[in-house]
Amino acid sequence: MGKTIIISNRLPVQLQISNGGITAIPSVGGLATGMKSVHSGGDSLWIGWSGLTNEEIPEELEDEIDDALSKHGSSKVSLTEEEVEGFYFGFSNRTIWPLFHYFLEYSEFELDSWNTYKTVNKKFADAILEKADEDDTIWVHDYQLMLVPQMIREKRPNIAIGFFLHIPFPSYEIFRTLPWRKEVLEGLLGSDLIGFHIYDYERHFLSSVRRLLGLEVSFNDIYKGNRIIKVDSFPMGIDYKKFSEAAKKHGERSPEQHSELQQRLNKHKTSDPDAKFLLSIDRLDYSKGIAKRLYAFEYFLNKYPQYKEKVRLIILAVPSRSNVPQYQLLKREIDELVGRINGEFSTVSWTPIWYFYRSMPFENLIDLYTSSDIAWLTPLRDGMNLVAKEYIATRTDKTGVLILSEMAGSANEMNEALLINPNNFEQIADTIYEAINMPKEEQQHRNEQLQQRLRRYNVEKWAQSFMNSLLAQKERDAAHVSK
Ligand code: GDG
Numbered sequence: 001m002g003k004t005i006i007i008s009n010r011l012p013v014q015l016q017i018s019n020g021g022i023t024a025i026p027s028v029g030g031l032a033t034g035m036k037s038v039h040s041g042g043d044s045l046w047i048g049w050s051g052l053t054n055e056e057i058p059e060e061l062e063d064e065i066d067d068a069l070s071k072h073g074s075s076k077v078s079l080t081e082e083e084v085e086g087f088y089f090g091f092s093n094r095t096i097w098p099l100f101h102y103f104l105e106y107s108e109f110e111l112d113s114w115n116t117y118k119t120v121n122k123k124f125a126d127a128i129l130e131k132a133d134e135d136d137t138i139w140v141h142d143y144q145l146m147l148v149p150q151m152i153r154e155k156r157p158n159i160a161i162g163f164f165l166h167i168p169f170p171s172y173e174i175f176r177t178l179p180w181r182k183e184v185l186e187g188l189l190g191s192d193l194i195g196f197h198i199y200d201y202e203r204h205f206l207s208s209v210r211r212l213l214g215l216e217v218s219f220n221d222i223y224k225g226n227r228i229i230k231v232d233s234f235p236m237g238i239d240y241k242k243f244s245e246a247a248k249k250h251g252e253r254s255p256e257q258h259s260e261l262q263q264r265l266n267k268h269k270t271s272d273p274d275a276k277f278l279l280s281i282d283r284l285d286y287s288k289g290i291a292k293r294l295y296a297f298e299y300f301l302n303k304y305p306q307y308k309e310k311v312r313l314i315i316l317a318v319p320s321r322s323n324v325p326q327y328q329l330l331k332r333e334i335d336e337l338v339g340r341i342n343g344e345f346s347t348v349s350w351t352p353i354w355y356f357y358r359s360m361p362f363e364n365l366i367d368l369y370t371s372s373d374i375a376w377l378t379p380l381r382d383g384m385n386l387v388a389k390e391y392i393a394t395r396t397d398k399t400g401v402l403i404l405s406e407m408a409g410s411a412n413e414m415n416e417a418l419l420i421n422p423n424n425f426e427q428i429a430d431t432i433y434e435a436i437n438m439p440k441e442e443q444q445h446r447n448e449q450l451q452q453r454l455r456r457y458n459v460e461k462w463a464q465s466f467m468n469s470l471l472a473q474k475e476r477d478a479a480h481v482s483k
Helices: 030-037 059-070 081-100 111-131 148-155 181-188 199-213 240-252 260-271 290-303 325-345 362-371 386-393 409-413 425-436 440-456 459-481
Strands: 004-010 013-018 021-026 044-049 074-077 137-141 160-164 193-196 216-218 221-224 227-233 276-283 311-318 353-357 374-377 401-405 418-420
Touching: 004 111, 013 059, 021 059, 030 459, 044 111, 059 074, 074 111, 081 111, 111 148, 137 148, 137 459, 148 160, 148 181, 160 459, 181 199, 193 199, 193 459, 199 216, 199 227, 199 409, 227 459, 240 362, 240 386, 240 440, 260 362, 276 290, 276 362, 276 386, 290 311, 290 325, 290 425, 325 353, 362 386, 374 386, 374 425, 386 401, 386 409, 386 440, 401 409, 401 425, 401 440, 418 425
Parallel strands: 004 044, 004 137, 044 074, 137 160, 160 193, 193 227, 276 311, 276 374, 311 353, 374 401, 401 418
Antiparallel strands: 013 021, 216 221, 221 227
């Protein structure tokens, strides 16, 4: 068996140019962690964009960068500023992202950015073809690279190719509005295996393939020429051990060892032991429903005024894609809403919302998870939502209540959470009330079951089961072709 090649828009390494030299720092994101078992040094390679445009990389540092990346088993695809604009901020985040999250009105259909998307996908495919041998296994990630599988297939008809989509695949009625819908499907069908988080996305994809391309689909197999393409769901897990152990260590710290944030949280808890913290963590993205959550919080405070001065909402909104206009507008809307609600309800001793617009270090994330009585995550659409899983993993004493939107992929596996429709303020207000008043034993009973499941199906298992399924599919397809 040959090597494994992983391809994603961004490499699992961050480059920093300082004092005329280069440092490559490994990223600690979920994908990088999950792929560790697959991306294990010598027999694997990760291809992606470094995060720096050609204009930002001094020519004399090119070789140094390549050396630094190769030490991490990585190789870069070079992109110009114009390409990043059209491919990433343009087609990926102004066309596909809103469309696949059912924000049809935000989707821009621009021929120029579609053309740049094709050019950049070709660059990724060429970078792979340059390094790939016939017996290698290729795993392509996410919506930025949907044309890559077919571009590789044309040149290497027998190579094993898997594709995983990290965001939802929308229903046929939404997907059909895309002017380049057939090209996108054809691009994906270059794969041997196409993976989604949940069965619903898989079902939507199969329906689009059947109706737009007229191909034969039987259960989760697509018949295309003499090839069989398998479609399946692989719900992504988290690095459970990392989160539960960090929380355990956190619990063993003495008050002097606590972070500044933790000390502030403790201070509020000791001044009123009955006070409850509600936590909301997301990238600042319209799909995450942060503005609606704020309206729902206001609704809750009006419906259950006895909780004024008793409940505090902590919002961590992580800056994201801030040069896309929709994100700038949303930022302004959230700033204003937080200001208005705090202005309306604050008292001398209480501010209902603590709002952080920044990214926090991992330790502070653990401070927030472990100090919050309730995690309140209400995306309007979300491929999976790993924050929900991480919150549960950090609850070492098994207390804590998760209120989760039905529209998150993770709701499928987290039935013990309190599931809500993010558009139903009445239901949300009642659910917050229920969460605040849930007996400890019930919280523990629910979390026990959630934890067992998350521990078992962690991110490593996710990566391995995708790879195993891809290899099995390749063998099955080879047997089919030789018949
Ligand atoms: C996409 C899909 C799918 C957040 N704030 C901070 C921080 N985080 C970390 C969390 C979590 C990750 O970022 C966010 O993951 P999500 O899954 O919640 O959301 P997306 O970023 O939208 O991810 C999503 C995912 O891909 C995987 O397939 O679940 O549906 O949209 O791990 O912990 N980490 C640190 N500081 C922060 O301030 N250190």
